[in-house]
Amino acid sequence: MNASVMSEVIASILILIGTALSLLSAFGLIRLPDLYTRSHAATKSATLGVLCVLLGTFFYFWLAEGFLSIRLLLGIFFVFLTAPVAGHLICRAAYRSKVELTKETVQDDLKEVLEKGEKGRA
Amino acid sequence: MKTNNVLLHTLSRVVTLIILIFSVYLFFAGHNNPGGGFIGGLMTASALMLMYLTFDFSKIKKALPINFTSFIAAGLLFAIGTGFASTLFGFPYLTQFFDYYQLPILGEVELTTALPFDLGVYLVVVGIALTIILTIAEDDK
Numbered sequence: 001m002n003a004s005v006m007s008e009v010i011a012s013i014l015i016l017i018g019t020a021l022s023l024l025s026a027f028g029l030i031r032l033p034d035l036y037t038r039s040h041a042a043t044k045s046a047t048l049g050v051l052c053v054l055l056g057t058f059f060y061f062w063l064a065e066g067f068l069s070i071r072l073l074l075g076i077f078f079v080f081l082t083a084p085v086a087g088h089l090i091c092r093a094a095y096r097s098k099v100e101l102t103k104e105t106v107q108d109d110l111k112e113v114l115e116k117g118e119k120g121r122a
Numbered sequence: 123m124k125t126n127n128v129l130l131h132t133l134s135r136v137v138t139l140i141i142l143i144f145s146v147y148l149f150f151a152g153h154n155n156p157g158g159g160f161i162g163g164l165m166t167a168s169a170l171m172l173m174y175l176t177f178d179f180s181k182i183k184k185a186l187p188i189n190f191t192s193f194i195a196a197g198l199l200f201a202i203g204t205g206f207a208s209t210l211f212g213f214p215y216l217t218q219f220f221d222y223y224q225l226p227i228l229g230e231v232e233l234t235t236a237l238p239f240d241l242g243v244y245l246v247v248v249g250i251a252l253t254i255i256l257t258i259a260e261d262d263k
Contacts, residue, residue: 078140085133092127 007063011056018052021045034102035094043087050079134176141169149244153232159240163247170252179259190256193249201242204235 028041058072101108145165152158174182208217220234 074140074144078137081133082137085129088129089127096125 004064007060010063011060014052014056014059018049018054018056021049021052025049033104035099036091036101039087039091043084047079047083050083051076054079130176134172138169138172141165141172145169149240152240153234153236159243160247163244164251166244167248167251167255170248171255174256174259190249190252193245194253197242197245197247197249199242200245201239204238204242207235 022045025041025045028045029038032038032041054072054076058069058076061067061069061072095110096114142165145162148157148165149159149162150157152162170186205216208219209215216239218234218236220232220236222230222232225231
């Protein structure tokens with residue numbers, strides 16, 4: 001197997017995995033009941049999907065054309081760093097503006113803590 | 123309600139550094155690759171905006187006591203200055219010169235007079251973007 005075939009195989013497998021994960025995360029956005037479970041689907045699998053697509057692109061240009069793209073590596077690092085924090089911020093803002101949890105919820109520990117904090121301030 | 127978001131504060135310190143470095147890269151890459159003064163200036167402005175969003179407005183004002191309106195004037199002076207520098211040697215206004223130099227670490231580098239002009243664009247873009255956003259942000263006082 002020569003280098004160009006290998007690069008195409010590696011890149012296509014990674015890109016296909018990334019696309020499948022992004023599709024799964026889109027299904028999760030439609031199917032899951034409330035904002036918190038949806039953000040669970042959207043941040044994790046979409047981040048991994050984007051990372052796989054970027055990694056596939058990186059490997060393709062590295063093996064097929066000998067071009068080591070630092071920008072793609074930096075993009076992988078950047079998305080890996082920021083996407084979960086964006087999900088965290090959206091969930092936090094939603095919880096503090098009292099978006100309701102789904103009916104199947106069993107336990108909500110943060111509620112007690114927040115109420116205690118508000119009482120302590122008042 | 124006063125909140126304490128440690129995750130956002132820690133992350134934005136790291137991310138601001140990456141965005142600032144990438145904006146400088148875009149600024150210098152503009153001659154032969156996609157990039158340039160405009161997009162580099164917008165990236166720098168967005169990095170500073172991230173700091174303004176994460177931390178308090180007054181805190182950043184204390185840490186960066188810069189009047190961004192003066193950036194606009196400095197950038198315009200750079201652009202006009204590079205234009206008039208060529209007229210001093212008898213060439214038409216805004217004539218471009220370039221040459222190749224051997225620099226100590228970087229090796230052979232092409233230096234052009236388009237770079238100071240691009241620096242002017244960069245400064246004007248940073249100044250205007252931050253002036254617009256900060257003026258709107260300060261409006262409630």
